Amino acid sequence: MDKKVTVVGAGNVGATAAQRLAEKGLCDVVLVDILEGVPQGKALDLMEAAPVEKHDAHITGSNSYDETNGSDIIIITAGIPRKPGMSRDDLISTNAGIVKKVVTDVVKQSPESILIIVSNPLDAMCHVALETSGFPKNRVIGMAGVLDSARFRSFIAMELNVSVENTHAFVLGGHGDTMVPLPRYSTVAGIPITELISKERIDAIVDRTANGGAEIVSLLKTGSAYYAPASAAVEMAESILKDKKKILPCAAYLEGEYGINNLFIGVPVKLGTNGIEDIVEIKLTDDEKTRLNQSADAVKELVELLKTLDY
Ligand code: APR
Numbered sequence: 638m639d640k641k642v643t644v645v646g647a648g649n650v651g652a653t654a655a656q657r658l659a660e661k662g663l664c665d666v667v668l669v670d671i672l673e674g675v676p677q678g679k680a681l682d683l684m685e686a687a688p689v690e691k692h693d694a695h696i697t698g699s700n701s702y703d704e705t706n707g708s709d710i711i712i713i714t715a716g717i718p719r720k721p722g723m724s725r726d727d728l729i730s731t732n733a734g735i736v737k738k739v740v741t742d743v744v745k746q747s748p749e750s751i752l753i754i755v756s757n758p759l760d761a762m763c764h765v766a767l768e769t770s771g772f773p774k775n776r777v778i779g780m781a782g783v784l785d786s787a788r789f790r791s792f793i794a795m796e797l798n799v800s801v802e803n804t805h806a807f808v809l810g811g812h813g814d815t816m817v818p819l820p821r822y823s824t825v826a827g828i829p830i831t832e833l834i835s836k837e838r839i840d841a842i843v844d845r846t847a848n849g850g851a852e853i854v855s856l857l858k859t860g861s862a863y864y865a866p867a868s869a870a871v872e873m874a875e876s877i878l879k880d881k882k883k884i885l886p887c888a889a890y891l892e893g894e895y896g897i898n899n900l901f902i903g904v905p906v907k908l909g910t911n912g913i914e915d916i917v918e919i920k921l922t923d924d925e926k927t928r929l930n931q932s933a934d935a936v937k938e939l940v941e942l943l944k945t946l947d948y
Contacts, residue, residue: 638694640664640878643705643747645739646714647676647698649860650755653867654712656683659694661871663878667705668698670715676700708747710874713766715739716756718861719854725757725813726939734948736762740769751776751877751912754888755870757861759812761939763888763901765948774890775912781812782886782903783869784862788849789818792842796834799825808846808886809925810903810932817928818843822919876908889913895921897933900940 642658644651647670655666666683668676676698683696697704705711716732719725736756743750752770754777756762763779770777789806793799807822820839823830830839845852853862876883887906891897894916895904907915921929 643667643708649863651714657871665695702742706746714755760901760936779888789846811936815932815935880910882909
């Protein structure tokens with residue numbers, strides 16, 4: 638294939654992302670992990686599924702970065718996931734060290750690549766990646782909003798018993814409890830959900846969306862969500878690889894947009910060959926602005942905490 642994507646971390650999210658990339662026939666995939674044999678074994682297993690799944694993507698697994706040379710996109714899922722009772726923020730010091738090391742290694746091999754960060758706490762890990770890579774801000778993107786809005790969409794579809802394909806949802810802010818789902822921009826067949834669902838039910842759905850990750854962690858007990866996170870990262874990669882210019886909610890480095898400066902936070906962006914090609918600014922109500930600022934403050938706190946850590 639003429640496109641190449643490296644997925645770092647061959648665990649639940651990484652291996653599922655590799656599977657989706659290959660089965661959609663988007664690109665060749667290199668899976669990298671520190672665990673000996675795991676990326677190689679999963680890559681071989683995926684290659685052996687290819688004749689049945691009918692794709693010609695080449696998937697390789699490795700413990701080194703040589704094979705990642707010249708990748709168009711690097712999806713970083715390396716790190717530890719949450720356990721019940723942990724917040725995403727509890728992962729910060731371990732995952733900051735891992736993300737720093739991984740980014741240092743991948744950019745040597747693929748200096749023109751676009752980084753999609755998945756490791757949590759997401760917005761803080763994007764800061765680590767931007768700083769470590771020295772890449773321009775359009776080439777460091779965080780996966781959060783696509784997942785959060787997919788959760789929101791699936792709950793809307795369940796509530797109204799309609800196709801998920803009819804749903805659109807809008808989520809701003811950090812990937813955490815302070816995320817800001819926007820019901821008035823969330824629609825079913827173009828109709829705002831505020832016309833279709835009672836305020837009480839919308840509040841419950843919004844609450845479930847904000848806690849969507851924790852709900853899965855409490856059920857799985859030994860790890861966090863991975864099917865939907867992998868799907869979300871792959872939708873972003875597809876828009877970049879095919880230059881689709883989809884507008885998707887992603888964590889982007891803001892320099893004045895939405896009145897926020899020098900901070901990664903979830904906003905609608907246009908994704909194409911150059912990564913983030915535009916940041917879409919929409920008008921917010923005073924209440925929405927306040928909530929977005931609260932979410933930004935929570936991210937800022939984590940970024941400040943990062944500065945005090947030795948990772
Ligand atoms: N380099 C490469 N791979 C690493 C490194 C490293 N320095 N450190 C850890 N890994 C690998 C682990 O060996 C493991 O295979 O990252 C993988 C993580 O996989 P899982 O433990 O299955 O975790 P997963 O559910 O995939 O989540 C990964 O994504 O959604 C976020 O919060 C989640 O931060 C977590 C990340």
